[in-house]
Amino acid sequence: MYSLYLCNNAPMIDWQDLLHFVVLARTGSLSAAARTLGVDHATVGRRIAALERALDLRLVDRLPRSSPLTSDGRAIAELAMEIEEKVEAIRRYSRGAAAKPASAIRVSAPPSIAARLVAPNIPDFRRRHPDITLTLSGSTEAAALDRGEAEIAVRMTRPEEADLLVRRIGTMRFGLYALPKVAAQPPESWSFIGYDLRLDHLTQQAWLNSLLAGRQIVFRAGDVFGQQEAARAGLGVVALPVFLGDADPVFVRLPTAVPSPARDLWLVTYPDLRRSPAIRSVMDFLSEIVGKACQIRE
The missing domain is CATH 3.40.190.290 (D-Maltodextrin-Binding Protein; domain 2)
Structure with missing residues (x-):
């Protein structure tokens, strides 16, 4: 399990929580995110809730058929997608170099x-x-x-x-x-x-x-x-x-x-x-x- 840390080494964000949130932001609903990730929608919901607790922010408005992002959620999603792109670039580089x-x-x-x-x-x-x-x-x-x-x-x-x-x-x-x-x-x-x-x-x-x-x-x-x-x-x-x-x-x-x-x-x-x-x-x-x-x- 990978986490992002504060300068005092206190765990702040679980990377898997962030990844689940990025996929939710991209797909727009828990069920669609679950299909993309190959997990059940309850797992996606738990991951999003854990991220919200870690950040002390409400990121998603939970509606019956969709999960639109709050204004804070949209801001966090934009930043998280940049992190995802960097991580994927590292993976591509390693595949090419090795x-x-x-x-x-x-x-x-x-x-x-x-x-x-x-x-x-x-x-x-x-x-x-x-x-x-x-x-x-x-x-x-x-x-x-x-x-x-x-x-x-x-x-x-x-x-x-x-x-x-x-x-x-x-x-x-x-x-x-x-x-x-x-x-x-x-x-x-x-x-x-x-x-x-x-x-x-x-x-x-x-x-x-x-x-x-x-x-x-x-x-x-x-x-x-x-x-x-x-x-x-x-x-x-x-x-x-x-x-x-x-x-x-x-x-x-x-x-x-x-x-x-x-x-x-x-x-x-x-x-x-x-x-x-x-x-x-x-x-x-x-x-x-x-x-x-x-x-x-x-």
Whole structure:
């Protein structure tokens, strides 16, 4: 157990109490904080109460469905988040400085890139780097590198954090695809396959919406693979990354009235991790395979 001390060595704050409070401040409720931390909500409540006693301040207004911070709580949360960032920076530095040839590195990437570009090339990477074990996460959500969810990420939006090391490694382009028998039907009779409505903001979905011209989306899926399989079954027309659609022999690419969008792909890590030879090897590997499949210039 770690504590922060006053100058007379009297214990002042338990670091775990402070950490639980930071997560509560971020999530807004005891239940959400408990899910994030992997504990029950009563544990979060006890930790917050202990911190309030240590500081002799009321930090949270306890309401039935939420736990808004008091003015003192907001001030303490802001300071505590700065401490959390420093602690995480120390951890990152130690991982980079103490990195050994045998390393385990977590990579986050969009699902299509993770499954169809990175995973198939892992055997070659292992032959070249047998002492590096990769853990690959394919997610539409950006991994929080500042909270240790991954060491390296491939993102489809340029990060805004000033302290990240960012490199553009490719450009993802999109096309419209269907089975030949679907493509042979009159275009006005086409039906479409798209993303779940909660992902309607995605660039590729907005492009697909612009092509509908009154025609229907008859099936939605939260990931591109569900959409691809529905199109392979002949359900309708689907928008896919070009590297995915062109590689599927059952599809033909359809002409479109609206030019297809392109999204830059960014490789992201923290500069203090970059000193690790293992991190550099993984970054070079990702740059190579993504850059080859998603070339910046057509």
